[in-house]
Each structure stands twice: as structure tokens, then as C-alpha cells.
Amino acid sequence: MIYIFFSCRLSSDLYTIDDSLPFIMNILLANFVGLLGIAIILSYVQVFFLLFLLPFWYIYSKLQFFYRSTSRELRRLDSVSRSPIYTSFSETLDGTSTIRAFKSEGFFFAKFVEHITLYQKTSYTETVASLWLSLRLQVGPCIKYVL
Structure with missing residues (x-):
């Protein structure tokens, strides 16, 4: 196991x-x-560009720190929510005969679906955060032309 x-x-x-x-x-x-x-x-x-380079670098590093910490936490949540799926699946495989003997298939299936649902929620959050960053990086240069 x-x-x-x-x-x-x-x-x-x-x-x-x-x-x-x-x-x-x-x-x-x-x-x-x-x-x-x-x-x-x-x-x-x-x-004159050299004078603006330092403030821009400082702002970028602060934004990068914020995104990195958020991304790291989302990946940790994704990993933590994936672990019960593997555990539940391996326990179910090991105890298949006992589960059938006690007719508890519905309970174990519901528990497995609950783990999958939690994993999908965290995975969805991580995907949305990555897509937001991607969209923000692609649209960012275009905003100055609109304004």
C-alpha cells in the first residue's frame, strides 16, 4: 500500500x-x-531609462513574490488533495473482498467521489490562477494602447 x-x-x-x-x-x-x-x-x-529601471524592478519583484507564494500554496493544496485519492484507491483495492462481504460498495464509492470532488476544486483553482496570470501577461502590453 x-x-x-x-x-x-x-x-x-x-x-x-x-x-x-x-x-x-x-x-x-x-x-x-x-x-x-x-x-x-x-x-x-x-x-534616462536607467532611472526608471530600479523602481520597475522593485515593483516587479513584489508582484512576483505575491504570485509565487500564491502559486506555491495552490500547488501544495493540489498535492495534499491528491494524496487521499491514492490512499483511498489503494485501500479499496486491498480490501475489495471485505468491502463486498459487508456490502459497503456505496460507502467507499461515496468516499472516493468526495475525495475526487475536493481534488477537482483545488485543481480548478490552480488552473484558474495560472490562466489569469497568462491572460494578464498577454493583455498587459495591450492596455496602454486602449487607454
């Missing part, structure tokens, strides 16, 4: 490391080089 939980947990972590991390690092490197190039060109063309 514990082996199944840890193998599922480890496979999720390994997927994140093997698949997602190189992709995210590639995006980080490309954005950093692009931002550095823009900053160098703006500093060369408009020296």
Missing part, C-alpha cells in the same frame, strides 16, 4: 524533473537574454 503511494508520488516528481524542468529552463533563458538585450539597447539609446 505504501509502495503504491510512493511510486505514484515519485513518478509525478520524476515527470516534473524530466519533462517540465528543461522546458521551463529554456523559456527562462530565452526571456532573460531577450530582456537583457532590450535593457542594453534602451540604456544605450535613452540613458
Whole structure:
């Protein structure tokens, strides 16, 4: 029972490391080089830009800290709500004969559905927060043209 939980947990972590991390690092490197190039060109063309760079960096770091802490908490809630699903499923598989003997299928199914519902709520919240950030980053540059 514990082996199944840890193998599922480890496979999720390994997927994140093997698949997602190189992709995210590639995006980080490309954005950093692009931002550095823009900053160098703006500093060369408009020296006055350097005065605005520090306040913008401070505001951005505060917003980034707020988003990171929220995102970290949502991921933690997602992981915590996923754990009872694995546990309930493995317990049900281990005790299938006992559950059938006591005719408690409905109880265990209702408990499993309750765990799934809780997981979907936290997963939905995390997805909405990620979509909001994505939309905000894409629409942000367009707002100055509307106003």
C-alpha cells in the first residue's frame, strides 16, 4: 500500500524533473537574454531609462513574490488533495473482498467521489490562477494602447 503511494508520488516528481524542468529552463533563458538585450539597447539609446529601471524592478519583484507564494500554496493544496485519492484507491483495492462481504460498495464509492470532488476544486483553482496570470501577461502590453 505504501509502495503504491510512493511510486505514484515519485513518478509525478520524476515527470516534473524530466519533462517540465528543461522546458521551463529554456523559456527562462530565452526571456532573460531577450530582456537583457532590450535593457542594453534602451540604456544605450535613452540613458534616462536607467532611472526608471530600479523602481520597475522593485515593483516587479513584489508582484512576483505575491504570485509565487500564491502559486506555491495552490500547488501544495493540489498535492495534499491528491494524496487521499491514492490512499483511498489503494485501500479499496486491498480490501475489495471485505468491502463486498459487508456490502459497503456505496460507502467507499461515496468516499472516493468526495475525495475526487475536493481534488477537482483545488485543481480548478490552480488552473484558474495560472490562466489569469497568462491572460494578464498577454493583455498587459495591450492596455496602454486602449487607454
